[in-house]
Amino acid sequence: MDLQLEQIRDQQKASWNNFSPGWKKWDDLTMDFLKPMGDEIIRLLKIRDDDRVLDVAAGTGEPGLTIASMLTSGRVISTDLAEGMLAVAQENAARRNLTNFDTQVCDVCELPFEDNTFDAVSCRFGFMFFPDMRLAAQEMVRVLKPGGRLATSVWNGPDKNFWVTATMSVINKHMQLPSPPAGAPGMFRCAQPGLIADLFAEAGLTNLVETEVNSKLNVGSFEVYWRFMNDVVAPVVGALSKADDAQKAQIQADVFDLIQQKYPDGNVRIDASARVIYGEKA
Incomplete structure (x- = not known):
C-alpha cells in the first residue's frame, strides 16, 4: 500500500477509535437501525452450523455476534482497524455469553489469515x-x-438517506466545506449500483446478487436525533468542530425546523436505504 493510502488508513483508525465511546453509548439504537442490513447479509450467506466466519470492519460486533449465536460448532473472527470498537464488541459478546466469538485488530487490505480459511465473510x-x-x-x-x-x-445515495442529509444539507448551507477528493472514503462513496458487484466480479466472485434494503432511524424526537448525530456521525462532528457557537446554534435550529416539517407529529423515524451485495468464490 502506498504512503497516501497508509495515511488514509491511519486517519480512519484514529477517527473510529475516537468515536468508539459514542458508538458504545448509542449501541442499542444503532444496532436496531442497522439490523435489516445485517439480517439480509446473514440471509444471503446461508450460515451453516460449523462455518468459520470472518466479519470485517466489525465495529461493535454486528452482524458477527448474531452469526456466532447461530453456530453450534463454528466460530466467528471479527476484525476492525479500531481496537476501541472491538473492545465494545468483546463486551457485547461477553454479555451474550458467546464463547465462539474472537476479535482481531487488523487492516482489511492486509488480512493476517492463510488462503482458503473461511467459509463466509461478512462486511x-x-x-x-x-x-x-x-x-x-x-x-x-x-x-x-x-x-x-x-x-x-x-x-445508497443521499436522496434515500434523509437521516444523514437532514443535518449535512443544513451544515452545507451555513459553512463552506471543502469538497473531498474524488474516490475518498465517505458515506456515499459506494452508492452507485453495480460498483461493488463489479469489484467482486473482478476479484473472482460469481453468482452475484444485489438487493436494496430499507430501514428507519427510530430516534423518537429531534433532541435524541441531534445528540445521536453529534456522537456517532463523523462528517457531522467534523464539520461542526469548525463552526463557532452562533453557527452551531443556527444549524441546530434549522435542522430542528427541517425535521419538524418532515415529522410534524414528533415521532421521528427517519428513512435510510442501503445496498447488499453477495457473491461466491468458485
Whole structure:
C-alpha cells in the first residue's frame, strides 16, 4: 500500500477509535437501525452450523455476534482497524455469553489469515471507508475457501438517506466545506449500483446478487436525533468542530425546523436505504 493510502488508513483508525465511546453509548439504537442490513447479509450467506466466519470492519460486533449465536460448532473472527470498537464488541459478546466469538485488530487490505480459511465473510458498512476497495475485495476473496460466500452492505445515495442529509444539507448551507477528493472514503462513496458487484466480479466472485434494503432511524424526537448525530456521525462532528457557537446554534435550529416539517407529529423515524451485495468464490 502506498504512503497516501497508509495515511488514509491511519486517519480512519484514529477517527473510529475516537468515536468508539459514542458508538458504545448509542449501541442499542444503532444496532436496531442497522439490523435489516445485517439480517439480509446473514440471509444471503446461508450460515451453516460449523462455518468459520470472518466479519470485517466489525465495529461493535454486528452482524458477527448474531452469526456466532447461530453456530453450534463454528466460530466467528471479527476484525476492525479500531481496537476501541472491538473492545465494545468483546463486551457485547461477553454479555451474550458467546464463547465462539474472537476479535482481531487488523487492516482489511492486509488480512493476517492463510488462503482458503473461511467459509463466509461478512462486511456491514465497511467498503465505503477502505483506502483501497479493490485490494480489500481481493483480500476477502483470498481468505475464502472455494465455494465460500461473501456479503457486504453499503449506503445508497443521499436522496434515500434523509437521516444523514437532514443535518449535512443544513451544515452545507451555513459553512463552506471543502469538497473531498474524488474516490475518498465517505458515506456515499459506494452508492452507485453495480460498483461493488463489479469489484467482486473482478476479484473472482460469481453468482452475484444485489438487493436494496430499507430501514428507519427510530430516534423518537429531534433532541435524541441531534445528540445521536453529534456522537456517532463523523462528517457531522467534523464539520461542526469548525463552526463557532452562533453557527452551531443556527444549524441546530434549522435542522430542528427541517425535521419538524418532515415529522410534524414528533415521532421521528427517519428513512435510510442501503445496498447488499453477495457473491461466491468458485
